Amino acid sequence: MHELVTIELSVNGVARSLLIEPRETLAEVLRDRLGLTGTKVSCDAQVCGACTVLVDGLAMSACTYLAVDADGRAVRTVEGLATDGVLAPVQQAFVDKAAFQCGFCTSGMLMAATALLEDNPTPTREEVVRGLEGNICRCTGYVPIVEAVLAASRAGDAAGAARIEQGSENSGGAR
Amino acid sequence: MKRVTTRPTPPAPIGEAVPRRDALAKVTGAAQFTVDLGMPGLAHAKVVRSPYPHARILSIDTAAARAHPGVIAVVTAADLPDVELLYGHSIADHPLIATGKVRFIGEPVVGVVAEDPVTAEEAARLVSVEYEALAYATDAEAALAEGAAILHEKPGEQRPHRGFEEDIRRTHPNVCSQSRQHWGDVESALAGAALVVEGEYRYPRCYAYAMEPYNAVASWDRGELTVWTSGQHPYMVREDLARCFHLPLASVRVIVPYVGGGYGSKSYTKVEPLTAALALRAGRPVRLALSIEESILTTRGDGATIRLRTGFDSDGRILAREATILLDSGAYAENSPLVGRKAANRLGGPYRIPALDVTCSTVYTNTVPGSSFRGFGAPQVTLAGETQLDEAAERLGIDPVELRRRNVLRPGESAWPGVRGIDADLVADLDLAADELGWAAPLPPGHGRAICLSASDAGSEPVTTSVVRVHADGSITVTCGSTEIGQGSSTVLAQIAAGEMGVPLDHVHLLQSDTSAVSFDRSTGASRTTTLMGLAIQSAARDARSQLVAWARESLATGDDEVVEMPGGVRVGDKVHGWGAVVKAWFGGAMGEAIGRGYLRRAGATEVMPPFWEVGCVGVEASVDEATGEIAVHRLVTVGDVGCAVNPQLVEAQDVGAAIMGLGMALREELVYEDGTLMNGNLFDYRVPRAPDVPEFRSVIAERGDGVGVYGAKGGGEGSLNPVAAAISNALRRGAGIELREVPFTPERVWKAIQERDRARSAAHGGHAVQGEAGT
Numbered sequence: 001m002h003e004l005v006t007i008e009l010s011v012n013g014v015a016r017s018l019l020i021e022p023r024e025t026l027a028e029v030l031r032d033r034l035g036l037t038g039t040k041v042s043c044d045a046q047v048c049g050a051c052t053v054l055v056d057g058l059a060m061s062a063c064t065y066l067a068v069d070a071d072g073r074a075v076r077t078v079e080g081l082a083t084d085g086v087l088a089p090v091q092q093a094f095v096d097k098a099a100f101q102c103g104f105c106t107s108g109m110l111m112a113a114t115a116l117l118e119d120n121p122t123p124t125r126e127e128v129v130r131g132l133e134g135n136i137c138r139c140t141g142y143v144p145i146v147e148a149v150l151a152a153s154r155a156g157d158a159a160g161a162a163r164i165e166q167g168s169e170n171s172g173g174a175r
Numbered sequence: 176m177k178r179v180t181t182r183p184t185p186p187a188p189i190g191e192a193v194p195r196r197d198a199l200a201k202v203t204g205a206a207q208f209t210v211d212l213g214m215p216g217l218a219h220a221k222v223v224r225s226p227y228p229h230a231r232i233l234s235i236d237t238a239a240a241r242a243h244p245g246v247i248a249v250v251t252a253a254d255l256p257d258v259e260l261l262y263g264h265s266i267a268d269h270p271l272i273a274t275g276k277v278r279f280i281g282e283p284v285v286g287v288v289a290e291d292p293v294t295a296e297e298a299a300r301l302v303s304v305e306y307e308a309l310a311y312a313t314d315a316e317a318a319l320a321e322g323a324a325i326l327h328e329k330p331g332e333q334r335p336h337r338g339f340e341e342d343i344r345r346t347h348p349n350v351c352s353q354s355r356q357h358w359g360d361v362e363s364a365l366a367g368a369a370l371v372v373e374g375e376y377r378y379p380r381c382y383a384y385a386m387e388p389y390n391a392v393a394s395w396d397r398g399e400l401t402v403w404t405s406g407q408h409p410y411m412v413r414e415d416l417a418r419c420f421h422l423p424l425a426s427v428r429v430i431v432p433y434v435g436g437g438y439g440s441k442s443y444t445k446v447e448p449l450t451a452a453l454a455l456r457a458g459r460p461v462r463l464a465l466s467i468e469e470s471i472l473t474t475r476g477d478g479a480t481i482r483l484r485t486g487f488d489s490d491g492r493i494l495a496r497e498a499t500i501l502l503d504s505g506a507y508a509e510n511s512p513l514v515g516r517k518a519a520n521r522l523g524g525p526y527r528i529p530a531l532d533v534t535c536s537t538v539y540t541n542t543v544p545g546s547s548f549r550g551f552g553a554p555q556v557t558l559a560g561e562t563q564l565d566e567a568a569e570r571l572g573i574d575p576v577e578l579r580r581r582n583v584l585r586p587g588e589s590a591w592p593g594v595r596g597i598d599a600d601l602v603a604d605l606d607l608a609a610d611e612l613g614w615a616a617p618l619p620p621g622h623g624r625a626i627c628l629s630a631s632d633a634g635s636e637p638v639t640t641s642v643v644r645v646h647a648d649g650s651i652t653v654t655c656g657s658t659e660i661g662q663g664s665s666t667v668l669a670q671i672a673a674g675e676m677g678v679p680l681d682h683v684h685l686l687q688s689d690t691s692a693v694s695f696d697r698s699t700g701a702s703r704t705t706t707l708m709g710l711a712i713q714s715a716a717r718d719a720r721s722q723l724v725a726w727a728r729e730s731l732a733t734g735d736d737e738v739v740e741m742p743g744g745v746r747v748g749d750k751v752h753g754w755g756a757v758v759k760a761w762f763g764g765a766m767g768e769a770i771g772r773g774y775l776r777r778a779g780a781t782e783v784m785p786p787f788w789e790v791g792c793v794g795v796e797a798s799v800d801e802a803t804g805e806i807a808v809h810r811l812v813t814v815g816d817v818g819c820a821v822n823p824q825l826v827e828a829q830d831v832g833a834a835i836m837g838l839g840m841a842l843r844e845e846l847v848y849e850d851g852t853l854m855n856g857n858l859f860d861y862r863v864p865r866a867p868d869v870p871e872f873r874s875v876i877a878e879r880g881d882g883v884g885v886y887g888a889k890g891g892g893e894g895s896l897n898p899v900a901a902a903i904s905n906a907l908r909r910g911a912g913i914e915l916r917e918v919p920f921t922p923e924r925v926w927k928a929i930q931e932r933d934r935a936r937s938a939a940h941g942g943h944a945v946q947g948e949a950g951t
């Protein structure tokens with residue numbers, strides 16, 4: 001049998017104490033031990049972003065992040081975005097813009113977008129596009145995803161709207 | 176999005192951009208994919224794969240693996256005497272686990288089942304297999320060369336017709352199938368042509384990269400099999416499983432939860448038979464979940480080499496086309512024979528061609544099996560056909576859009592005898608694309624524009640059923656065998672049911688893709704679901720309504736009360752009753768249910784094949800960095816000619832998704848083999864488009880009610896991929912004066928084309944290279 005270690009972390013605001021094998025990734029712990037299967041694993045090699053979660057507010061690839069390194073930290077996953085059954089603005093924007101198809105990239109996209117918007121609540125289109133560069137979506141062609149993140153930033157911060165409009169005119173990126 | 180509509184208004188919510196019904200599940204992480212399923216006693220499998228492109232298996236030693244703690248079963252072909260090992264959609268040539276020899280690197284040789292995935296992987300490393308390496312061929316030309324290694328000494332048995340209708344023809348032991356499309360007298364037409372354009376074009380082997388890797392869970396209970404799988408075609412998988420395990424169809428249950436991407440790559444049968452065989456020997460439910468690297472070794476798109484000649488008269492009218500196509504179809508037939516048939520059918524495009532002769536051979540090679548992938552033969556041949564149209568336009572001095580206008584089939588006109596007339600207005604589509612692209616506007620130096628078309632005989636076959644169940648409270652269950660693979664079928668089909676029953680959308684519950692709970696559908700592919708399942712649901716809804724109207728007459732009307740059908744129910748005399756009230760009245764209490772049946776087959780409106788044409792119309796503006804060979808696409812325009820957009824937001828989503836996938840294939844994607852080995856079988860090296868790669872995108876949706884589906888609908892989702900590579904190549908011909916005939920247009924290939932252009936120009940101009948001129 002393999003040696004086990006204890007980690008203490010907060011997952012979506014709930015304190016957890018877990019006995020795990022040191023080799024387990026954060027993605028495995030979330031999915032297999034905590035049943036939080038919203039976090040998806042695709043490439044399993046930090047290339048696609050499907051497994052993106054927030055660790056102390058920073059976007060991380062859970063597929064290559066060892067769970068022992070999350071000891072003492074706060075982890076947020078897609079399951080923690082909505083509060084009391086109300087979708088977060090970025091989730092609502094994904095619904096409104098149909099910013100997903102199969103949905104396999106969606107959790108990771110939402111977490112990457114959350115990190116982006118928490119860091120910069122009024123991003124330009126260019127900043128959104130760059131901010132999502134680490135997340136692959138094979139279905140949507142990214143156009144509605146970028147729209148949704150911009151819409152979420154507007155919903156969250158009306159004052160930023162003017163700046164965003166300007167940004168979209170200057171960037172010449174996706175419509 | 177721009178929407179151009181000339182069709183009558185369908186009943187709401189058909190035609191409305193209602194929110195996706197899977198939205199809440201997918202944005203909260205609640206949506207369950209096959210990889211997310213758990214169950215008591217679930218064991219985990221790993222596969223030992225061939226390290227050789229072609230080898231005889233001399234011996235397999237599994238003793239150490241079997242002895243490893245936590246291992247439940249170690250399975251080779253020898254352990255499965257009770258199982259029919261060969262499966263395949265058109266030809267049963269694919270062993271679910273290698274028997275006697277291996278034919279590609281990555282072929283499954285041994286399956287190991289253990290208590291957990293890590294133990295299974297440890298044990299897999301303890302298996303030792305002794306091979307005798309054989310000569311191999313990793314491309315179609317090599318497989319057809321003198322003395323080439325033969326992959327299949329004995330040809331596989333042709334399966335009964337499930338979509339591939341012709342007899343398998345073979346002209347060489349490594350030819351898997353051969354299809355010909357032929358009419359008119361090509362030789363004399365070409366002899367009389369004012370211009371004959373000739374060329375060889377290449378399209379790569381591509382990986383679809385559905386983000387959820389291939390995976391399945393299999394469970395046996397008293398001789399009956401249940402499989403959960405990330406697959407598009409549950410009923411096709413059921414049939415293959417029943418055949419492999421000698422079971423009645425009714426004893427096999429295939430359930431498809433949410434699917435993390437398909438794009439054709441999850442068509443037909445993949446890991447399900449092996450998973451079921453491992454579960455059988457393990458005596459436990461088993462999950463086989465492949466990694467992305469293993470998924471790359473499971474299925475890919477067929478690579479193509481196309482030799483094409485097209486003859487024109489001096490006005491640019493096409494006189495004849497002649498082509499030979501070689502498809503690199505990999506080690507097993509999978510669905511390549513049908514891809515080959517479609518490539519032959521689609522080479523002509525949506526044009527009036529008096530004489531045509533196309534022969535397409537699918538060729539066995541020692542590579543990952545080729546099979547369905549979005550576009551299905553069309554992207555391959557569209558590159559060749561559309562590039563030649565622009566070459567002819569240039570040489571004849573005709574505007575390329577005008578040249579296409581002269582040649583496109585007019586609505587109702589058949590491409591070849593006996594086939595459905597084209598159900599699209601391509602002249603109008605060309606105009607829409609030209610407007611959106613700004614065809615006549617001035618261009619910056621070095622930029623070029625192009626518009627390309629494609630036409631696919633789509634929809635596969637109409638073998639589709641549905642059941643509409645009207646409950647006592649007026650809510651409705653619709654069952655169908657079409658799969659939600661992200662395209663939005665769960666939303667669109669519910670919209671159709673709600674519109675047909677005249678009830679609010681939230682009254683409709685859709686149950687999909689569980690072969691023991693929903694009725695038969697052939698497949699979810701070929702852009703067929705909205706059209707064909709839509710028709711089946713419409714007919715089931717009409718069947719339910721006609722029963723309900725009769726029930727109202729019987730149970731609610733008295734004397735000479737008039738019974739009039741209205742949206743959502745009936746008016747009897749001057750009282751209105753919803754469908755639920757009619758159900759209750761007929762059963763005489765508070766319970767009951769009406770059952771409507773919908774059947775769709777080759778009869779009536781769907782008798783003539785194909786059920787519909789899926790046309791593609793894509794415009795691009797592009798330029799090239801002359802120093803690096805890097806291509807920049809500045810604008811991408813798609814015209815989605817879908818007859819009736821049941822949900823326009825989802826139509827646009829299909830178009831942009833398809834076009835960006837096409838862009839990735841045009842510019843970068845290619846599975847590269849060297850010395851028998853796949854060199855880029857991972858996502859680091861096989862690069863797919865990312866957000867910054869997306870150009871300005873404009874979508875137009877044209878709705879002229881000209882499809883066979885409900886309210887004139889017809890399919891979309893592949894059309895906007897097919898012409899992308901050709902459009903980029905043509906835009907650069909006009910903008911930079913370069914010839915691109917091999918996809919992907921990597922910087923290296925583009926740079927070479929620039930050198931070639933400069934050499935040709937300096938030869939023509941006495942030594943001075945000139946920059947590309949902007950065309951308009």
Ligand code: FES
Binds near residue numbers: 043063
């Ligand atoms: S699964 Fe972690 S980055 Fe792809």
Ligand code: FES
Binds near residue numbers: 102136
């Ligand atoms: S929605 Fe399918 S990969 Fe993004």
